Amino acid sequence: MTIKYVPEPFRIKMVERIKMLTREERIEKIKEAKYNLxxxxxxxxxxxxxxxxxxxAMSDYQWAGIMRGDEAYAGGRSYFNLVENAQEIFGYKYIQPVHQGRAAEKVLFPLMLTExxxxxxxxxxxxxxxxxxxxxxxAVDCVVKEAGNPSVRAPFKGNMDVERLEKIINEHGKEKVGLIVMTITNNSAGGQPVSVKNIREVSAIAKKYGIPLCIDAARYAENAYFIKQREEEFKNKSIKEIIKEVFSYADAFTMSAKKDAIVNMGGLIGIKESAELYQKIKANTICFEGFTTYGGLSGRELESLAIGLTEGLDxxxxxxxxxxxxxxxxxxxxxxxxxQAPVGGHGLFIDAQAMFPHxxxxxxxxxxxxxxxxxxxxIRxxxxxxxxxxNDPDTKEQLKSEFEFTRLAIPRRVYTQAHFDIMADALIEIKKRAASVNGYRITWEPPVLRHFQASLEPINK
Incomplete structure (x- = not known):
């Protein structure tokens, strides 16, 4: 039974025109794109x-903040606004802005991971x-088993498999494990949330073996909302209280602020208390991102990010x-x-293997x-x-994913109910002709992150 659409808690003050090609035009466009969206x-x-x-879509307050952005190369006001807001939200002593999430990983990971x-x-x-x-x-994945079954409606399918985590540590030896990463929400598993109970358990294991614990915090606010809805202990806690609790169990976090901070560019690194690690991060930031007080961002982007961190918690x-x-x-x-059921925080992950079992x-x-x-x-x-x-980085053989999803990632404050109806109608029509849809082969691929650039062609059977 279709549930009622939740009304938007905002008004639209500006629009962007979009066009719609004919079906024949779209067939030609995707062919020209070598079947890579x-x-x-x-x-x-x-x-x-x-x-x-x-x-x-940024808010009027964020756009006003852009006009107030301090573009000083060093020590700008907007940098301090961002740092103070982030410190208050996450409870971490050291905050380093960078231009996006992968920049945060580029700065931090080589300090913890080696050959x-x-x-x-x-x-x-x-x-x-x-x-x-x-x-x-x-990289070793260790998600709970129920995540592998899209039809199982477990409340926290993004959780770490704690028993398997400890087994992996003992198999490899604790000195070989450079980092444990908790991704909240768990994007690859379908935007599925992670419970505070699970984060506590993982933190205890990390401390037991002396391994740093880092949170991949791109969708931390959505994860906190799921915790409030689904974890009894936190049903009467505020979103900010839940976030403080979650981050108290980790040593560091990386964040693509382009998600839950509702901005178009930005990222963060947070270090709870290690001054020594923070000094190394600052050195890498200067090499890769620019000076520490702008971290690859303009002052106006720092200002809109400081505002968006709070707006995303509403x-x-x-x-x-x-x-x-x-x-x-x-x-x-x-x-x-x-x-992948129940729904994830930032999108719907359609079970493409169920749609196309052949x-x-x-x-x-x-x-x-x-x-x-x-x-x-x-629809892209x-x-x-x-x-x-x-492919496997060592054998170069094609890896088999635990899931075969098509992700419908939903931009924040952008699309209306009518757009969602079009998404549903499209999937319904495709299901009717699913048996006639064929797969694809790769004709060219780069060695790393191939899906961004690879060329494909349909397999005609």
Whole structure:
């Protein structure tokens, strides 16, 4: 039964015109893009769900903040506004701005990971995994088993498998484990939340073996909202109180602020108390990002980020944000379209393997569904499956993902109920002709993060 759409807790003050190509035009455009949705021009996309990163609509307060941004090279007012706000929210002593999340990983990870070491996570996303490997280490996923079954409606499918985590540490030896990473929410597992109970347990294991614990905090506010809704201990706690609790168990965090801070560019590194590590981070920031008090960002971006960190914690906004996705999911339930259930925080992860059981993992069902969505309705989405996972860094063989998802990542404060109805209608139409959809093969790929650049062609059977 379709649930009621949650009304927007804001008014629209400015609009951006978008165009819609014909079906024939879209078929030609995706062919020209070599069946890689990253190669499409944005103007040829009607509803852009490729990512929720940096695609958000900023508020009037944020735009006003842009006018107030202090563009000083060193020690600008906007830097101190950001640091003070972040310190208050997260409870960490040291805050370092960078230009986005992967920059935070580039700055921090080489200080903790070297050749021969491993990093363990509840699940690494693509760029995080790449930065682990670029540091010479290897990434090991350790998500709970229920995450592997999209139809199982467990409340915290993003959790770390604690028993397996300790087993991996003992198998490799604690000296080989450079870092434990908790991704909140767990993007690759379908935007699924992580409980405070699980974070406590992982923290205890990290302390037991003397291994640093880092939070990948891109969607920390959405995760806190799920905790409030689903974890009994925190039902009467505020979002800010929950965040303080979550971050108290880690030693550091990296953040793409382009998600839950509702900005178009920005990132953060947080260090709880290690002055020695912070000094090394500052040195790397100067080398890679610019001076420490701007970290690759303009003053106006620092100012809008300081404001967005607070706006992203508003409970009415978070209720609307998650409610949009629950509305879409309820329509799909009525038509038997499988997804990673219950819904994630930042999007809906359609079970492409269930949609196309005849397409094997090495012909990329998640990518096939993403292409069909563009052809059907001009919707751009992306594969979260074997195509994104890539090849084993040692054997170069195609890896098999635990999931074959097509992610509909929802930009914040951008699309209306009518757009969500179009998303649902497109998936319903594709399901009707699912048996006729074929897979794809890669004709060219780069060695790292291939899905951003690879060329593909359809497999005609």
């Amino acid at each position: 990253f190669n499409l021009k944005a103007e040829d996309v009607y509803i852009d769900l490729l990512t929720d990163s940096g695609t958000n 021969g070491k491993i990093a363990i996570s509840n699940m690494f996303f693509d760029t995080t995994r790449a930065h682990v490997e670029l540091a010479g280490a290897r 409970e009415n906004y978070l209720r609307y944000r998650i409610g949009q996705i629950e509305y879409l999911a309820s329509i799909l339930d009525d038509h038997g379209i499988a997804y 397409i094997p993992y090495n012909e990329f069902p998640g990518q096939a569904l993403a292409i069909e969505l563009y052809i059907e309705a001009g 989405s992306c594969d979260i499956g074997s195509y994104m996972l890539g």
